[in-house]
Amino acid sequence: MSKAFGARLQDAMRTHGPLCAGIDPHRALVESWGLSYDVAGLERFALTCVEAFAGRVAVVKPQSAFFEVFGSRGLAVLERVLVELREAGTLTILDAKRGDIGSTMSAYAEAYLGEHAVAPPDALTVSPYLGYGSLRPAIDVATRTGRGLFVLALTSNPEGAGVQHATRDGESVAGSMVHGARDDNAPARGRGELGSVGLVIGATVGSAVQDLGLDLVEAATPVLAPGFGAQGGTVESLASTFGPARDQVLASSSREILGAGPEPSRLVAQTQRVVESLRG
Numbered sequence: 001m002s003k004a005f006g007a008r009l010q011d012a013m014r015t016h017g018p019l020c021a022g023i024d025p026h027r028a029l030v031e032s033w034g035l036s037y038d039v040a041g042l043e044r045f046a047l048t049c050v051e052a053f054a055g056r057v058a059v060v061k062p063q064s065a066f067f068e069v070f071g072s073r074g075l076a077v078l079e080r081v082l083v084e085l086r087e088a089g090t091l092t093i094l095d096a097k098r099g100d101i102g103s104t105m106s107a108y109a110e111a112y113l114g115e116h117a118v119a120p121p122d123a124l125t126v127s128p129y130l131g132y133g134s135l136r137p138a139i140d141v142a143t144r145t146g147r148g149l150f151v152l153a154l155t156s157n158p159e160g161a162g163v164q165h166a167t168r169d170g171e172s173v174a175g176s177m178v179h180g181a182r183d184d185n186a187p188a189r190g191r192g193e194l195g196s197v198g199l200v201i202g203a204t205v206g207s208a209v210q211d212l213g214l215d216l217v218e219a220a221t222p223v224l225a226p227g228f229g230a231q232g233g234t235v236e237s238l239a240s241t242f243g244p245a246r247d248q249v250l251a252s253s254s255r256e257i258l259g260a261g262p263e264p265s266r267l268v269a270q271t272q273r274v275v276e277s278l279r280g
Helices: 005-016 027-032 039-053 071-087 102-113 132-145 160-164 173-184 186-190 235-248 264-279
Strands: 019-023 059-062 091-098 123-126 148-154 197-201 223-226 249-253
Touching (some): 019 039, 019 264, 027 039, 039 264, 059 071, 123 132, 148 160, 160 173, 173 197, 223 235, 235 264
Parallel strands (some): 019 249, 059 091, 091 123, 148 197, 197 223, 223 249
């Protein structure tokens, strides 16, 4: 690839606006579209999303679990989604939150981000709670192939703060993730670009970024902010939560957009409304 993921993401956000549209085909949503909750319904749902989002948003984020539930046939649909979005020139983040150590993490990295991956996304969400260093195999593969990672840092679930806000030697667990990303993003920062190691920070975490003293600007990290829209995140809360790092934030919305389906034209219209609100 001619550019690293962070630079390509930055270009896409400037062109299309800072929106990541989710594809979350859970049972209630699929059935609300009048579709059967089976592989045929999954495929119709997912490909309708591709039709609506491709070429219109900066990033699309399929949630892997909702495809995995249908086994190999569901994964085949996921692969088709990723391939069709790539062919349309739209960036993808696969929300799979993989995390392990050693050779297992290396295998995950090759499966999703490697040169011979079957249907690689542009970036993958990963869980660092075996230590940031456990992500090294994935970081190395992503660097080699021009792809990216989004590392869980501050999540909006009530249980998250008990782990992520905990401190050791004066540094929070979330802070250690920011510092790890900062170090890996140093070359991109030197070029004035966003790095390819991003962070997942919920759009509804309130003042946690400031309370923990997280310097996202110095880290040059793209931020994936799930929870925008139906889950309570607003344009105003993004500004207050992320402060000077607001331009690095990719707001992720699923339910607010997908609830407008099943007609592609309604999904397109709702997507455009959300993008316009984010652009201010």
